[in-house]
Amino acid sequence: MFYFRYLRSELVGRRTRTVLTLVGLALGVALVITISGLARGLDRAQKTALNPLSAIGTDLTVTLSPQQDTGGFGRGGGGEVVQANQSAVTDLSKLGKPGTQFVHDFFLPGTQLTFPQKQTAKIASLPGVASISNGLVLSAVHQEGVVPKIVAKIKAGGQQLDIRRQIKPPTAAEAAAIQACFQKLGVGVGGGPQSGTQPGGQQGFGGGRGAGGGGGFFSSPAARKCLPARMREFRARITTPQQTLKQVVSPPQTNIKSSSYTIGGIDPAQQSIGLVTPSQLSRGRFFSKSGGHEALVSAAYAKRKSLKLGSTLDLNGTRFKIIGLVSPPLGGQTADVYIPLAQLQKLASQKGLANVVLVRATSSSDVAKVQMEIEQALGSGAQVASAKQVAASINGSLVDAANLSHDLGLVLAIIAAVAAFLVAALLTLSSIGKRVREIGTLKALGWSQRLVVRQVLGECLATGIAGGLVGVVLGVLAAAAIGAFGPSLSASSTTGAAGANDVLGLGQALARTASTSVSLTAPLSLSLLLFGFALALAGGLIAGGAGALRAARLRPADALRQME
Amino acid sequence: MTGDLLYDVRDATRSFRRGDATINALGGIDLAIEHGEIVALVGPSGSGKTTLLQLLGALDRPTSGQVFFEGRDLNTLGDNELADLRLRAFGFVFQTFNLIPTLNALQNVEAKLAPTGVPEDELRARSLALLEEVGLSDRADHLPSQLSGGEQQRVAIARALSTEPRVVLADEPTGNLDSRTGTEVVDLLTSLSEERRHTVILVTHDAEIAEKAHRSVRMQDGRLLEPTLA
Numbered sequence: 001m002f003y004f005r006y007l008r009s010e011l012v013g014r015r016t017r018t019v020l021t022l023v024g025l026a027l028g029v030a031l032v033i034t035i036s037g038l039a040r041g042l043d044r045a046q047k048t049a050l051n052p053l054s055a056i057g058t059d060l061t062v063t064l065s066p067q068q069d070t071g072g073f074g075r076g077g078g079g080e081v082v083q084a085n086q087s088a089v090t091d092l093s094k095l096g097k098p099g100t101q102f103v104h105d106f107f108l109p110g111t112q113l114t115f116p117q118k119q120t121a122k123i124a125s126l127p128g129v130a131s132i133s134n135g136l137v138l139s140a141v142h143q144e145g146v147v148p149k150i151v152a153k154i155k156a157g158g159q160q161l162d163i164r165r166q167i168k169p170p171t172a173a174e175a176a177a178i179q180a181c182f183q184k185l186g187v188g189v190g191g192g193p194q195s196g197t198q199p200g201g202q203q204g205f206g207g208g209r210g211a212g213g214g215g216g217f218f219s220s221p222a223a224r225k226c227l228p229a230r231m232r233e234f235r236a237r238i239t240t241p242q243q244t245l246k247q248v249v250s251p252p253q254t255n256i257k258s259s260s261y262t263i264g265g266i267d268p269a270q271q272s273i274g275l276v277t278p279s280q281l282s283r284g285r286f287f288s289k290s291g292g293h294e295a296l297v298s299a300a301y302a303k304r305k306s307l308k309l310g311s312t313l314d315l316n317g318t319r320f321k322i323i324g325l326v327s328p329p330l331g332g333q334t335a336d337v338y339i340p341l342a343q344l345q346k347l348a349s350q351k352g353l354a355n356v357v358l359v360r361a362t363s364s365s366d367v368a369k370v371q372m373e374i375e376q377a378l379g380s381g382a383q384v385a386s387a388k389q390v391a392a393s394i395n396g397s398l399v400d401a402a403n404l405s406h407d408l409g410l411v412l413a414i415i416a417a418v419a420a421f422l423v424a425a426l427l428t429l430s431s432i433g434k435r436v437r438e439i440g441t442l443k444a445l446g447w448s449q450r451l452v453v454r455q456v457l458g459e460c461l462a463t464g465i466a467g468g469l470v471g472v473v474l475g476v477l478a479a480a481a482i483g484a485f486g487p488s489l490s491a492s493s494t495t496g497a498a499g500a501n502d503v504l505g506l507g508q509a510l511a512r513t514a515s516t517s518v519s520l521t522a523p524l525s526l527s528l529l530l531f532g533f534a535l536a537l538a539g540g541l542i543a544g545g546a547g548a549l550r551a552a553r554l555r556p557a558d559a560l561r562q563m564e
Numbered sequence: 565m566t567g568d569l570l571y572d573v574r575d576a577t578r579s580f581r582r583g584d585a586t587i588n589a590l591g592g593i594d595l596a597i598e599h600g601e602i603v604a605l606v607g608p609s610g611s612g613k614t615t616l617l618q619l620l621g622a623l624d625r626p627t628s629g630q631v632f633f634e635g636r637d638l639n640t641l642g643d644n645e646l647a648d649l650r651l652r653a654f655g656f657v658f659q660t661f662n663l664i665p666t667l668n669a670l671q672n673v674e675a676k677l678a679p680t681g682v683p684e685d686e687l688r689a690r691s692l693a694l695l696e697e698v699g700l701s702d703r704a705d706h707l708p709s710q711l712s713g714g715e716q717q718r719v720a721i722a723r724a725l726s727t728e729p730r731v732v733l734a735d736e737p738t739g740n741l742d743s744r745t746g747t748e749v750v751d752l753l754t755s756l757s758e759e760r761r762h763t764v765i766l767v768t769h770d771a772e773i774a775e776k777a778h779r780s781v782r783m784q785d786g787r788l789l790e791p792t793l794a
Contacts, residue, residue, distance in 0.1 A: 002678035002687060005671060006664075013666025013707075441662040444623055445676045446651020446727070448644055553643075556650075557615075557624035560662070 007458050017434075021427040022467040025540065028420025029471025029532040034478040035416045036531075037522030041482075044523060056277050056329055058133075059367045062123060062357040062374055063333075063383045064113040098149035098252075105315050107138040107263065107348030113381075114353040123357055126373045128366040133273045134354035136265035136344050137333050141258050148252025154245050161238060167231060174228050181226030261301065264335030265344030265354075273360050275333050276326045284309045284324030291340030295320035298328050301336035313337065315347055333358070417535055424467070424539025428460055432547035439551045440559025452552040453545065460544030461537070468533040475532060479522035569632070570731065570763055571597040571620060576629035578615050589615040591786040592629070599730075602754055602764040604777035612786040613767040614735055620765060621654050621733040622646045634730075651679055655724030655762075657753065659736035661716040663708040669695060669719045670704040677726040694722035698752060714745035721753050731763045738773055750776055 011018045095102040117134050124132045170178060224232060266274040268287035278286040282299055295313050302308070302325050313320045320339055328334040333356050345351050361370045367386055374384045432439075439452055447455075551559065573595040579588045590612045597603055597620075605613045618624040619631050622638055631638045633653070638646065650656075655676075663672045673691035682690065695701050698718040700711075708716050717737060724732055734753060738746025750766070750773050757764045766777060774780045782789040 001684065002671070002674050006667060006675065009666040009668075009671065437662075438664060441658075441664065442675070443647065444621070444650060444656050444658075444662075445679075445723070446647055446649075446654070447679055448647040450644075451679055555624050557618040560623070560658075 003455060003458065006455065007462060010459055011462060014431075017431055018463060021431060021463050021540075022470060024423045024427045025420070025464065025467025025536045026470035026474055028416075028423040028539075029468050029536045030474035030478055031416045032413065032420050032535060033472065033475025033524065033528060033532040034482070034522060036413045036528050037475070037479045037524050038482065039413055040523050040525075040528075041521045044521075056274060056280065056358065058273055058358040059361045059364070059387060060359040060371055060374065061333055061385045062120075062359060062378065063355060063385075064115055064378075064381050065383050092147060096147045098147050100147050101144070102147050103142075103144040103314060103316075105347070106141045106143070107344070107350070108141070109138055109350070109355055112137065112355040114350055114355045117352050117354050120354065120357045122377055123359060123374055126370065126377060128361050128363075128370040128373065130360045130362040131270070131273055132360070133267050133270045133275075133358045134341060135267070135275045135333060135356040135358060136341055136348070136350060136354050137275065137335055137356055138263050138265075138344065138348055138350075139260060140263045140337075141260045143256050143258040145256030146254045148254040150249065150252045152247060152249040154247055156245065159240065161240065163238065170228065170231065177228075178226050182222060185222050185226070187222045261337060262335040263337045263339065263344060264333070265341035266338055268340045273358055275335065275356070275358070276328050276338055280326045280328055282325050282327050284322075286324060287340060291342060293318060293320050293343065294323045294340070296324045296326045296338040297322050298334070298336050299325045315339075318343070318347065420471075420532070420535050421539040424464065424536050425543030428463075428540050428543040429547045432456060432544065432551055436551045436554070436559050436562040439548070440554065440556050440562065443552065443554075443556040443559060449549075449552040453548045456548030456551075457541060457544050460540040464537040464540035467540070468536040471536055472529050472533055475529070476524060479524050483521040568598070569596050570599050570601075570634060571595065572632040572635075573616075573619070574630045574632070576616075576619060576626040576631055578612075578619065578624065579627045589786055590619070590626070593786075593788060595781065595788065597763065597765065600761050600763055601779065602757070602777045603766065604774040604780040605765065605767045605783060606769065606771070606774045606780045607783035607789075608769060611783040613769075613783055615786075616783070617733055617735050617765060617767050620731075621656060622649050623656075651676075652727055653730045655727065655729040655732045657717065657720050657724050657732065657734040657737045659739040661708070661713070661720050661740070663716055663719060663723075665708055668705045668707050669700055669711065669715075672708070672719055673723045673726050676723045680727055691722075691726060694726055695719070697756065698722045712745075713741050714749060717741060717745075717749045718752065721749070721756065725756060725760070725762070728760070729762060731765065732757050734764065734766045736767050736769070738768065738770060743770075743772075746770070746773065 095104060114136070120132060120134055123129060264275045266276065266287070268291040269289050271278055271286065271289075276296060281296075284296075287294055287296070297307050297313075302322075307313075307322055309322055309325065311322045313322065320343070326338065328338075339347075341354070345353060359370065359374065361367045371384050371386055375382060378384075435456075439456075442452055442455075443449075573593050576590060576593045577588065578590040579586050581587075593612075593616060595616075605616060607613050615624070619626055619638075620633075622633070622641075625639060633649070638649075641649070656662075664675055667675060670688070670691050673694055674687055677687055677691060692701065692704060695704050698721055700715060700718055700722070703711060703715060703719075706715075708719070711719065717740075720737075724734075732753065737749055737753065741749060753766075754764060754776055756762075764777075766773070768774055
């Protein structure tokens with residue numbers, strides 16, 4: 001077919017112009033696709049990260065914060081907070097035998113006061129409340145180290161004691177008994193007891209008969225048998241002199257490392273509402289309904305602490321197996337580690353206590369009403385936050401970007417679309433403008449207006465399709481590139497009663513900041529790609545049609561007169 | 565004047581607006597041309613030769629007056645009828661050749677023949693035959709930019725003749741050629757047309773070229789110098 005050959009020759013022959021038009025169209029299409037994709041990506045990121053409560057099936061969160069005034073059921077001031085947090089005192093003596101390695105976790109309720117779980121039944125019974133779930137979110141301090149051994153070296157002993165003492169001589173009765181005893185044994189004792197000590201005697205005290213000169217009288221068997229007990233051995237009570245030993249004892253050597261994290265207790269029986277629900281699970285599985293010694297760890301904390309599925313966490317001797325990684329929603333009641341509520345209550349000695357109640361209303365239109373009811377029922381100490389309020393407390397680049405996308409995303413997409421359309425139209429018009437003389441020639445050759453327009457439209461269609469396709473490919477690549485290397489948008493939210501913290505000077509230690517980062521992506525859809533493609537085609541065809549018609553309607557003489 | 569006349573031009577004028585000024589390119593032309601004539605329109609530049617040729621070739625319409633072609637007033641025909649007339653009855657040769665730059669020699673010939681709806685194989689065969697007649701069968705696949713001026717004009721002649729027109733209209737066909745090539749091209753054009761009994765209307769300011777015509781019509785300032793009727 002001649003017209004196709006002509007079309008091909010025209011596109012191939014005017015390569016520079018064709019490529020320019022193609023690139024222009026492709027860039028326009030790619031721009032529309034990328035910007036629209038980005039706007040969608042931001043929208044999606046915003047929906048997941050910035051609407052945290054709905055992700056966990058919750059409309060309202062109820063917490064109890066210490067009040068500075070004395071109203072409500074808080075006792076006023078920060079007394080409760082100090083009391084609640086004083087278990088942070090580390091008693092080394094209770095951690096084990098000196099020298100042993102210890103690991104200990106302290107669980108502190110932070111600035112959210114705990115309340116008996118039983119009380120929350122009051123909330124559940126309010127009209128408009130569909131379901132509630134109790135949670136316990138605690139700040140935990142993890143300490144590990146060695147129980148210090150205190151050793152003091154004290155030198156003692158080595159004193160010499162000299163004892164001198166007169167032994168009382170035997171009485172007359174004793175002397176007679178001794179005498180008799182010796183005689184009986186056949187050992188003569190010269191003289192009486194008085195002369196007994198005189199060495200001149202045949203059998204004197206000075207030398208035993210059988211024992212030899214140096215043997216001593218007292219040690220002879222006869223003497224042992226015959227002398228009274230008092231004389232056989234010498235007894236005396238000696239009191240050594242009192243003295244005080246002074247020595248500086250070195251401080252105990254130990255390193256105690258402490259790190260803090262947050263831990264949340266959730267009711268595993270309720271899977272549709274809770275601090276985290278199965279929908280936040282990024283890997284692994286959720287708690288079984290019965291609970292058990294299992295833990296879920298936030299993906300960020302797992303990364304920081306190199307924890308993996310199947311690793312175990314040792315919390316004061318109880319081992320918890322990590323069964324899943326979660327991406328907890330922002331908005332206050334987040335934690336790094338989640339374990340079943342009952343387990344946490346036991347560990348933290350908070351039996352029967354919770355510090356956050358998640359509430360789902362029966363219908364979204366009731367939320368405001370339910371919020372008021374809860375506030376009235378619990379008094380001023382209770383803080384009831386709606387999803388909207390929680391979302392408002394989130395800040396970070398993601399929020400900025402989301403606001404931007406809200407305000408500008410559509411406008412940008414429209415601008416890009418108009419730009420793509422105009423680029424297509426202008427490029428087509430300019431290429432037709434340069435061909436007016438050629439169109440005049442065709443008309444002089446006898447081409448009808450219809451034929452000329454058809455030919456130009458054919459070229460526009462071909463360029464439009466090619467440019468659109470290249471643009472779609474570029475757009476897809478750009479979106480993929482954004483997904484792969486795109487900026488990470490972060491969102492964070494801080495909880496904790498700032499006022500109370502300031503008063504108490506507890507500062508940031510008790511305020512928890514949770515943050516999440518969402519990698520920016522530009523999700524595409526077939527309709528978006530088709531839209532971008534159609535836009536380029538329409539721009540080219542409309543402009544091509546209009547331009548060609550205008551040129552073809554010129555009298556050939558006028559068209560031929562146009563400068564090349 | 566009889567209906568046998570090919571052309572009957574009656575008091576045709578053509579004026580252009582240039583801003584506020586009106587330029588009268590043609591001022592009251594009366595001209596008759598018969599079948600098979602070779603007519604040279606001669607005159608200095610700006611005398612209105614090309615404007616008259618464009619009226620005769622239905623590339624333009626007169627501001628006033630009438631142009632009868634084969635007894636039909638061209639003013640009464642619509643754009644599509646004029647286009648059909650240009651396709652089947654006229655063949656144009658331009659000073660600047662006006663070949664489509666992206667088409668090769670053969671395709672340039674086909675560009676005129678294709679709208680008549682001839683079958684694809686006939687289109688090619690007839691176009692090749694014409695190129696052979698103008699001595700360019702070995703250049704069929706050359707682009708205009710690869711051909712010399714004389715060769716380009718010969719392609720243009722082949723193109724003009726492709727639909728077997730009744731009239732060949734040539735606007736300074738030698739204007740961009742050296743004199744030898746110009747003479748060759750005009751000889752080719754006139755001989756081929758005479759063979760086919762085509763009428764040829766030739767605009768030129770070259771007296772030597774004009775001599776090859778059966779008759780010359782002289783023009784100056786938009787008027788014919790010596791109204792000649794055959």
